[in-house]
Amino acid sequence: MNQQQSSFKDKFQYTAGGWKYSATARFLLFFLFWLLFYFSFSDKLIPQTYDIQLNAPSEKMILAPKQVEDERASLKAQETAAQSVEPVNTFVSLKNENLVNSLYDKLEQLNSDTQVTLEEKVDIYRRELPLKREEFLNAFLRASSASTLYSATLLEEVQKQAAEQEYRFPEESFFKLPRLTKEDLKAMRPVTIDVVTELMSDRRPDAQAARAQVAELVNTSNLTKNTQRKMVTEIARFVLTPNVFFDKQATEEARAQARENTPPVLIKKGEVLVEKGQIITKEQYDLLDSMELLKDKVNYMPQLGLIVLVTLMVLLLVMYIMQRSTAVRDNNAKLLMLVLIFILNFLSMKIVAMGQSAELPYLAYLAPVALGAMLITLLLDVPLAFLSSVLFSTGAAIIFNQTGDTLFDYRYGFVALMVCFSAIFALHRASQRSTILKAGVMVCLVGSASVVALNLLSDEYNLRTMLQSISVAVGSGLLTAVLVIGLMPFFEVTFGILSALKLVELSNPNHPLLRKLLTETPGTYHHSVMVGNLSEAAAEAIGANGLLCRVGSFYHDIGKTKRPSYFIENQSNIENPHDHIDPKLSKSIIIAHARDGVEMLKDHKIPKPIWEIAEQHHGTTLLKYFYHKAQKQYEEEGKEPSELQEADFRYPGPKAQSKEAAVVGIADCVEAAVRSLRNPTVEQIESMVQKIIKNRLDDHQFNECDLTLKELDKIAITLKETLLGIFHSRIEYPEDLTKGVKKGES
Incomplete structure (x- = not known):
């Protein structure tokens, strides 16, 4: 009878406690780690998709999963900025006084030739003066084109405007030109040059406006003869051209620069894309499609990447436990406790992340990330606590990432790693409960120092933000110590753990x-x-x-x-x-x-x-x-x-x-x-x-x-x-x- 009772007791104890040494239970616990990592990171690394139909109401409010550029709005803003750019008009000095000298040289030469009759001279002037102007203009265009001083489009505009605004000599003036004596021409040349130079020194998009001022300037000159004044007026008008021209290439460059300088229109993370019940327009549908938020166009690559990432993290944990941490390897109860510690740590990070926003990014420093490292140090194994700290910091870099431009924001991962390591060093060989408070103070100091370093290195350094970040980091250290002191008895009683404390x-x-x-x-x-x-x-x-x-x-x-x-x-x-x-x-x-x-x-x-x-x-x-x-x-x-x-x-x-x-x-x-x-x-x-x-x-x-x-x-x-x-x-x-x-x- 005693043997039967003993056998039944042994069998009962094996059945009740067998899970602690079961390979199947151990596998399930490691799989629980896998699920914890996957669901903790999935909302950050895998965009949510929606069943959306064009021109149909949306069943849910859709928020932007990350900060992205609104390409349509950016293009529209760029075009608006480009259209607001005024056409660029470039000043081109044709040096019209050279044409004046060329004309007077011809006049002096031909008028002094007594063998040419008056009628022949009139015909020559009627034919030669426009040619002189054309030759002058073509010479300028050739020289400018060779020197690449002006663009080809600008020179085409110069040629076009000069032709359109060409001044035609009155017919009676051709009969007056041969009668000008050498003395007349000598007196007229400097006056003409002065008038043309003065008028062409200003910006003249319209030559006709400049020609209207010629008579006034000539009348104030020292010319005494009426014929001289009239002919200087006609010659000056004939020589004058516009000197300000529409520069197509410069205008396009200015508009391109305006487009380039226009900042992109960003859709911030968490911004409402579609209100609940709102009719989906083609523009909104295309935007959701570009952000890969449509269920019928799911990109499975992020899911595959997350699976590989989580598997690697779990494999790292498995290999360490199976090779180094004998206490956890041989007792599934302790492995279960490790799972619970990880759940608590990631849960605390997720809760803090719910309150984090673009306006309050530093709120992430409030998360008691060192909680898990301290509990593992006190209840399980110091080397295992170091490895876990690396996993906690990786998780913090993902969970608190607000940018959306990168997978990790290791500012938060760095701070998490520093506070975890400092807590482990402070708790090593702890012999009193007060040591936990000392470790909490150490977390405050190291967390604050890490935050200060990151703020000073930032391009957007702000004293107010730094002080707020420090206060949050101090609160994290105190919160961590309180949670550890409160949770230690729970783990000690539930799992029968006798900590050194x-x-x-x-x-x-x-x-x-x-x-x-x-x-x-x-x-x-x-x-x-x-x-x-x-x-x-x-x-x-x-x-x-x-x-x-x-x-x-x-x-x-x-x-x-x-x-x-x-x-x-x-x-x-x-x-x-x-x-x-x-x-x-x-x-x-x-x-x-x-x-x-x-x-x-x-x-x-x-x-x-x-x-x-x-x-x-x-x-x-x-x-x-x-x-x-x-x-x-x-x-x-x-x-x-x-x-x-x-x-x-x-x-x-x-x-x-x-x-x-x-x-x-x-x-x-x-x-x-x-x-x-x-x-x-x-x-x-x-x-x-x-x-x-x-x-x-x-x-x-x-x-x-x-x-x-x-x-x-x-x-x-x-x-x-x-x-x-x-x-x-x-x-x-x-x-x-x-x-x-x-x-x-x-």
Whole structure:
């Protein structure tokens, strides 16, 4: 019947706790990581699509998923800016005074020729003067074209306007020109040059306006003859041309420059593209199409990219845990706790991101990103916290990205990485809850310094924005510390995690149970302290949790406080009550202290790893003294000693399930055995330690924990060295080592 009950109990425990070591459960937990990363990043990296029909009402309000350029509006704005540019008119100096000199040279030459008749001279002037003007203009155009001073289109405009605004000599003037004497021409030339130069010095898009001013200028000259004044007026009018021309190329360049200088019309992230119920126009439909927001034109490349990104992040986490973090690898409960920490951290970032906007981008610094790094440091593993910090910073760079131009905004990732690393360094080897507050202050300082650096490096440096960012970063550090302090008990109780902080708290001598142990059983208290020193050193030698062994040792014999006088370490100056009672009763009293201790520890809400040490530190070892005493009593009473069952004098167990419980059990037995020696020698201590470990090994007490023979050797060596240090002042050295040494010397 007992075997059936034991089998059922073992089966139930395996079924209930089997998931902790199940490969399937581990795979599902890593898949949960994958889902967490995917859904945390998808809204930032994959644009949402909508089922939209042209000329139909929209069922939803559609917001811009990122900041993009409105190409239609930008083109319209550019054209408006280009059309607002006035036509460019370029001033072109034709040097008309050269034409004046050329005409007067011809007049002087022909008028002085007496062999040419008046009628012939009239015909020559009628024919030659327009040719002179044409030749002058063509020469200018050729020279300007060769020098590339003016554009071809401008020169074409010059030729066109000069032809359109050409002045025709009155017919009667051709008859007057031959009659001008050499003296007349000599007087007229400088006046004509002065008039033309003065009029052409101003910008003259219309030659006719300039010609209207010629008569007035000529009348104010020093010419006395009426004929001279009339002919100077006609020659000047004939020579005058427009000097300001429409420059098509310059105008196009100015308009192109205006288009280029026109800033693009941007659709900001979160801006309403379509109101709910609004009829979708062709322009809006094209805009949604260009932003890849239409469901029938989904781009699957971002989804594929996100899947690869998330898979790489999870693979990095998996490879590290499977190769480095044995505590998480071998216990799915701790892996589940890691998942919950990641969920909390990403959830806090998503909540803060909901309040972030283009006007308040620095609000992202409020996110308690260091929360996850601090919890992993305190509850799991420091190296794992560093790796997790890298993943948290990557997540922050994606979640808080507001630009839409890039996939990551690593300003936020940089700040997240700095605060996470600083928190880990501040919490390393933490021994008090106040250390969490100190870590929070460190997060405040490092976060503020990081924000200051980023603001000073920014092109858009603003003192007000920097101060606001610093205040938000300080708030993040304080919020992180408060959340860690509040969440630590939840994880410790839910997952049975004994953090270093909790263990240090439990080791406080003012704890009610330890105070009870000290006042009611001072011998047991001293024994527990000694066992704590021995077990901590031995556990650290094999890589086990030394602090857990020390604190577990403090509480392992707490059950003795129910019947303190029945235990030898508390029997100072009193008679041993076991001398007068039946050995079976003595056995029951001794064995009961482990069970009583577990009940007391559970009543005081002491964490499971501690009361497991109290329950398992004796395993199923035999109470040899009372067993042999009972055998002797059977012989005296004439009974057959073989009728006595050895199993009745064994502790009920269970055997040690962890290295820590096994180490405390060995240290407990060793300390009690060595204390029983009056003046222990080095050889006695070494022999005693080896004998106790061998007896427990032969008794199969280590079968249910993963202690190796190599680790047992390390435990034996460490216990011997620690005991030699404790009992150094009263160890009796072997005879061969003490020859010549006087009594009392060491």
